[in-house]
Amino acid sequence: MARETVFKDQSKLSPDYIPETLVHRDEEFRELSRLFKPVFENKASQRVLVTGSVGVGKTTLALKFGQELEQAAKRRDFKLDYIHVNCRKQRTPHMVVRKLAEHYLPRLPRRGLAPQEILEDVVKQLNTHDAYLVLALDELDYFVSRNGPDLLYSFTRAAEETGAPGRISIIATSRNPNFLRLLDEATKSTFMHNKIELDKYNAQQLADILKDRVKVAFKMDTVREDTIGLVSETAAQTGDARFALELLWVAGRIADQEGIQEVSPEHARGAKAHVFPGIRKEVLKDLRKHEILLLLALSRHLKISEQAYALTGEVEDAYNVVCEEYEEEARKHTQVWEYLKRLSDLGIIETQPSGEEHRGKSQKISIPDAPVEMLEEELEKILGKLEKSGSVEIP
Ligand SMILES: Nc1ncnc2c1ncn2[C@@H]1O[C@H](COP(=O)(O)OP(=O)(O)OP(=O)(O)O)[C@@H](O)[C@H]1O
Ligand SMILES: [Mg+2]
Known part of the structure; x- marks a missing residue:
């Protein structure tokens, strides 16, 4: 007999x-449409x-x-592609440009070409087909702080040099607009003028989002109204729909485990112990093995020491222990610094100078957004799966 479930x-x-x-x-959404009108009407690009x-x-x-x-382009017989690139995953200019090349130049050998050259080929292709590209550079802040702004300029340059300045438009997203200071005045001011700020969701808005999703994800009448209320109130503290x-979702799974056909507030309270806001599981999943080992070491150290910060040296010691446990050769000091830098770029850890003359340049490292105990558990789970299969799946 199939097991009963609350999920559809x-x-x-x-x-x-x-x-x-x-x-x-x-x-x-309307504001975006308004900003993109010139793309349709005047064949001008937008950012x-x-x-x-x-x-x-x-x-x-x-x-x-x-x-x-x-869809709008199709109706008007206007050739337009939307391509979405996640700059946290596609973290180098080459990787971003390769995404475009896959779409526009699938048969061309591009080995050894610089991103700028590939881009020029892409623009030529757009010209030949009288086509337009709207490129979403999702989490652009992460990319710019890592690579600098050159790629953004390359888009403008490629379009201008091939005599087609209107071919490429950009929708950038970023949690924090601070990265704009790394851009030149002109680019910065374009983005500043065309900025759409999404406010955090309040409890009512979150409840509406949940209700809409419940209809497609859960069976009829399995999710209680007060459960949605409680979940929305909890998430309204951060305004985070995810x-x-x-x-x-987890509340529903707990109900299933208990064999109960209704998701109750008690299930939602139970779910809170398994879900943490702030750090996304997908982000953890994309980390490389030694970054995970290092983060695990940091979590454990912070848990045991009950301090807000750990010093670089302490983290390295803890990392060596973790490596031994997982039978991995610990990486050298400079490499560990690289990992810390990446974890910090990803917003998972925060680093600041320790102000003390410990061993050379020491830093104070913290994990501001997640309870370390939960993080530890999650990382151990990911490592366990890695051991088994060499790859991980969500959730
Ligand atoms: N207004 C909404 N209506 C329905 N679902 C929503 C809405 N806003 C967000 N969501 C859902 O919430 C989750 C998070 O949304 P999304 O990934 O777009 O957030 P984000 O702002 O890009 O977050 P991050 O900064 O972490 O990248 C997704 O699963 C999305 O489907
Ligand atoms: Mg996002």
Whole structure:
């Protein structure tokens, strides 16, 4: 006999799922449409920046808008592609440009070509087909702080040098607009003028988002109204829809485990112990093995010491112990610094100079956004899966 479940379709709760409708973002959607009018009407390019804190719908807004753009273009017999690049995953200029090349130049050998050259070929291709590209550079802040702004300039240059300045438009997203200071005045001011800020969701908005999703993910009448209320109130502290959806998902799984056909507030309270806001599981999953080992070492050290910070030397000692446990050869000091830098770029850890003359340049390292005990558990799980299969899946 099949096991009873509260779910109709769990995939509708996964972070990869793009919802049918974007609840409570009509105004922002219209603003984007307004900004993109010149692309259709005057064949001019546009640059827009979407900002807002974690889980407020930046990525989803860009994706939904991209779908709409492509449909609108089709209706008008206008060749336009929307391509979405996640700059945290596609973390070098080569990787970003390769995404474009896969789409526009699938048969061309591009070994040894510089990103700028590939871009020029892409623009030529656009010219030949009288086509337009809207490129979403999701989490651009991460990319710019890592690589500098050159790639952004390359888009302008490639378009201008091939005599087609209007071919490439950009929708950038970023949690924090601070990265703009790394750009030149002209680019910075374009983004500043075309900035769409997504506010955090309040409890009511989160409840509406959850209700909309419950319809497609859960069976009829399995999720209690007061459960949605409690989850929304909890997630409203950060205004994060991803957190709200994950809480509800885990609450549903707990109900299933108990064999109960109704998701109750008690299940939601239980879910809180398994879900943490702030750090995304997908981000952890994308880390390389030694970054995970290092983060695990840091979590354990912070848990045991009960301090807010750990010093670089302490983290390295803990890392050596963890490496031994997992039978991995510990990487050298300079490499460990690299890992710390990446974890910090990803916003998982925070580093600041320790102010003390410990061993050379020491830093104070903290994990501001997640309870270290939960993080430890999650990292151990990921490492366990890595051991087994060499790759990981979510969740
Ligand atoms: N208005 C909304 N309506 C329906 N679902 C939403 C809405 N806003 C966000 N979500 C859902 O919440 C989750 C987080 O949204 P999204 O990934 O777009 O946030 P984000 O702002 O890009 O977050 P991050 O800063 O972590 O990248 C997704 O699963 C998305 O489907
Ligand atoms: Mg996002």
